[in-house]
Amino acid sequence: MTVRIGMIGPGGMGQAHIDRIHTVIAGGRVVAVSDVDEARATEVARRIRGTRYASSTELIAADEVDAVMICSYGPAHEVDVLACIAAGKPVLCEKPLTPTADAALRIMEAEQAAGRRLVTVGFMRRFDRSYREMKALLDSGELGETLMVHCAHRNPTVPDFYTWDMAINDTAIHEIDTMRWLLGEEFVSARVDKPRKTSLRAPHLQDPLVLVLETVSGVRVDDEIFVNCQFGYDIRCEAVAERGTVSLADQNAVVVRDGGGRRNGITRDHNDRFRGAFVTEVQEWIDAVARGEHTGSTAWDGYAAASVCDAGVKALTDDGVVAVHMVDKPAFYA
Numbered sequence: 612m613t614v615r616i617g618m619i620g621p622g623g624m625g626q627a628h629i630d631r632i633h634t635v636i637a638g639g640r641v642v643a644v645s646d647v648d649e650a651r652a653t654e655v656a657r658r659i660r661g662t663r664y665a666s667s668t669e670l671i672a673a674d675e676v677d678a679v680m681i682c683s684y685g686p687a688h689e690v691d692v693l694a695c696i697a698a699g700k701p702v703l704c705e706k707p708l709t710p711t712a713d714a715a716l717r718i719m720e721a722e723q724a725a726g727r728r729l730v731t732v733g734f735m736r737r738f739d740r741s742y743r744e745m746k747a748l749l750d751s752g753e754l755g756e757t758l759m760v761h762c763a764h765r766n767p768t769v770p771d772f773y774t775w776d777m778a779i780n781d782t783a784i785h786e787i788d789t790m791r792w793l794l795g796e797e798f799v800s801a802r803v804d805k806p807r808k809t810s811l812r813a814p815h816l817q818d819p820l821v822l823v824l825e826t827v828s829g830v831r832v833d834d835e836i837f838v839n840c841q842f843g844y845d846i847r848c849e850a851v852a853e854r855g856t857v858s859l860a861d862q863n864a865v866v867v868r869d870g871g872g873r874r875n876g877i878t879r880d881h882n883d884r885f886r887g888a889f890v891t892e893v894q895e896w897i898d899a900v901a902r903g904e905h906t907g908s909t910a911w912d913g914y915a916a917a918s919v920c921d922a923g924v925k926a927l928t929d930d931g932v933v934a935v936h937m938v939d940k941p942a943f944y945a
């Protein structure tokens with residue numbers, strides 16, 4: 612069976628997904644697109660020989676669409692995810708599921724009323740080989756209990772539309788989800804430390820910043836967010852446990868030795884750094900859709916991440932520690 616996918620918002624991320632679905636991934640094909648930018652939707656539809664729908668609502672309802680990928684702007688996700696649930700169609704929604712926890716709660720409520728898990732959130736780092744090896748080692752108990760995790764998330768630059776809160780709910784959200792998954796527990800509080808700002812940033816941004824999170828059992832996670840670091844897309848993570856540490860290795864494919872010394876390449880963006888993770892994530896999703904099953908992060912994961920983001924965004928403007936507020940996890944997501 613070929614899973615016929617409708618894509619909402621085929622911008623940079625969406626087109627990267629289309630390319631992998633049509634080249635390296637088996638079992639799926641993007642047959643329909645819609646976008647607020649009509650010219651872009653028309654061009655992508657022509658390129659994939661698919662149908663352009665005038666609205667996301669029409670795309671979701673179309674008989675030729677078995678499942679939906681949402682790659683549009685975060686604030687536009689809720690209405691389309693709810694329409695997919697109403698239509699009974701599986702949906703892979705790029706992060707953030709929603710920009711606020713309240714919106715994610717509405718999605719959870721609709722999905723529970725529908726009685727079937729249909730929503731997968733695109734938290735791709737869970738599929739990254741290095742993070743998976745790190746999790747397997749920590750879960751084995753060989754290093755004892757995990758006490759702290761030091762993360763860094765650096766981008767060369769960010770686009771003009773990047774607003775002050777996106778440091779948390781668009782960038783740090785990756786570590787928020789990955790650390791929940793890695794540690795297997797929820798966060799209870801957030802604090803933001805605001806160091807000296809780089810002169811190479813837009814004036815409205817606090818860049819860099821350090822998001823400091825604490826889990827239920829007291830594990831402390833610090834996450835350096837530096838989105839105008841200039842030199843590359845640099846993702847670092849070191850977990851400190853009772854008897855040792857484990858870190859992500861450098862992600863270079865080759866090491867150069869010459870008169871300038873020994874060095875390795877640094878990736879430029881997320882599609883480059885997490886290429887393998889994206890392929891595994893989308894392949895597993897297509898396989899699960901074909902079997903009529905759910906896979907990957909759930910709407911609960913989207914909600915939990917949004918709840919931590921809400922506290923993190925508050926901590927950006929307020930001093931001190933902000934509590935994370937979450938509802939109890941429904942049995943549906945156990």
Ligand code: ISE
Pocket residue numbers: 765766781782785838881
């Ligand atoms: C972007 O949306 C991503 O998901 C990238 O992985 C992240 O590094 C970047 O900061 C975000 O804006």
